[in-house]
Amino acid sequence: KHSSQLYLVVLGLFLVRCALRESITTARGFRVMSGNRRIFRLDTAIALHVSDGDLSLDFDTRVPSAAFLVDGSVNVKGRARFDTLRIYSEGDVTLGGEVTVAHLEVYSGASLEVISSFRFSGLLYARDVVTIRDRVQADFPSVAVSLGSGDGRIAFLNRASFAGVLAAPGGTVELDEPDSLAGAAFPGLNCKCSLCPLFIFFIFA
Numbered sequence: 596k597h598s599s600q601l602y603l604v605v606l607g608l609f610l611v612r613c614a615l616r617e618s619i620t621t622a623r624g625f626r627v628m629s630g631n632r633r634i635f636r637l638d639t640a641i642a643l644h645v646s647d648g649d650l651s652l653d654f655d656t657r658v659p660s661a662a663f664l665v666d667g668s669v670n671v672k673g674r675a676r677f678d679t680l681r682i683y684s685e686g687d688v689t690l691g692g693e694v695t696v697a698h699l700e701v702y703s704g705a706s707l708e709v710i711s712s713f714r715f716s717g718l719l720y721a722r723d724v725v726t727i728r729d730r731v732q733a734d735f736p737s738v739a740v741s742l743g744s745g746d747g748r749i750a751f752l753n754r755a756s757f758a759g760v761l762a763a764p765g766g767t768v769e770l771d772e773p774d775s776l777a778g779a780a781f782p783g784l785n786c787k788c789s790l791c792p793l794f795i796f797f798i799f800a
Contacts, residue, residue, distance in 0.1 A: 605764075608720060608742060615700050616683050619662040620644070637661070637675070649686070669703075672711075680715075688721070709733075709755075725763075728752035735759055735777070741766060751776065 619625070622642035631648040640660040649667035655674035661681070663669065668686035677696040682688060688703040691711040699717030701707065707721035709731045716734040719725055725741045727733070727750070737759035741747040747766030751757060758777040761768050768782040 605742065608740060611718070612683075612702050612720065615681060615702055616664065618700075619664045619681050619683055622660075622662045625662075631667075650684075653692075668705075671713075690715075724748045724750065726750045726752070727755045727757060729755060731755040731757075733757040733759060737778075738762070740764075749780075749782075751780075 619642060624640070625642040625644070627644040627646055629646045629648065632643070632645050633651040634654065636654050636656065637652075637658050638656040640658070642662040644664040645666060647666055650663055650665045650669045652671045652675065653673040657676040658678070660679045661677055663682050665682065665684040665686070667684070669682055669684045669688045671690045671694055672692035674693045677694070679698045680696045680700075682701045684702065685704040687705045688701055688707045690701070690709045690713045693712045694714070696715040696717065699715040701719050703721040703723075705721070706723040706726070707719055708726045709719065710729045712730045714732040714734070716737055718737070719739040721741055723741065723743050725739050725748070727739065730753075733739075733756065735758035737757060739749055739757070739759075739761050741749045741763040743766055747763045749761050749763050749768045751761060751769060752771045754772070754775070756775045756777070760778050761776065761780040763782050766782065768780040770776060770780060
């Protein structure tokens with residue numbers, strides 16, 4: 596029973612990941628650039644594949660739509676305001692600063708960390724550990740998923756607040772302050788984890 600539940604979770608999240616990648620690569624104006632990229636100013640929509648490099652975003656302007664497919668790691672900081680931000684990264688992802696995102700979709704092929712005063716509503720999905728700490732605010736509806744098999748973990752620390760679902764189907768969910776979670780946490784192979792992909796599809800349909 597547990598293996599079939601985990602299969603449903605993995606399948607559902609695989610479809611979510613494919614849909615995220617497709618939404619980035621088919622976005623208007625999508626282009627490819629090689630090597631490390633540091634963006635210090637941006638005020639128009641962008642869709643970019645950073646090939647064989649890392650991406651750093653650090654600016655304080657408002658951006659209607661930004662979509663990034665990154666072969667390396669991603670670091671977001673500054674005071675930017677995004678209507679929509681999509682990130683598909685094969686490496687680690689760090690989201691920080693005083694950035695605000697109305698609609699966020701992030702996949703990390705490694706670890707994902709959300710820190711400082713980052714505020715968002717949307718999806719965090721990582722193959723390894725998801726860490727949410729400091730004064731991060733996740734508005735409803737939001738989902739954070741760590742899919743690591745056996746060592747998957749979501750660490751929810753300090754004064755962060757989260758309105759939605761925290762799920763680690765193959766691992767653990769650590770809560771410093773349970774009252775700061777306005778939603779549900781599903782560690783391990785709890786049968787309710789099978790609802791997570793459905794919840795995600797409901798949000799992003």
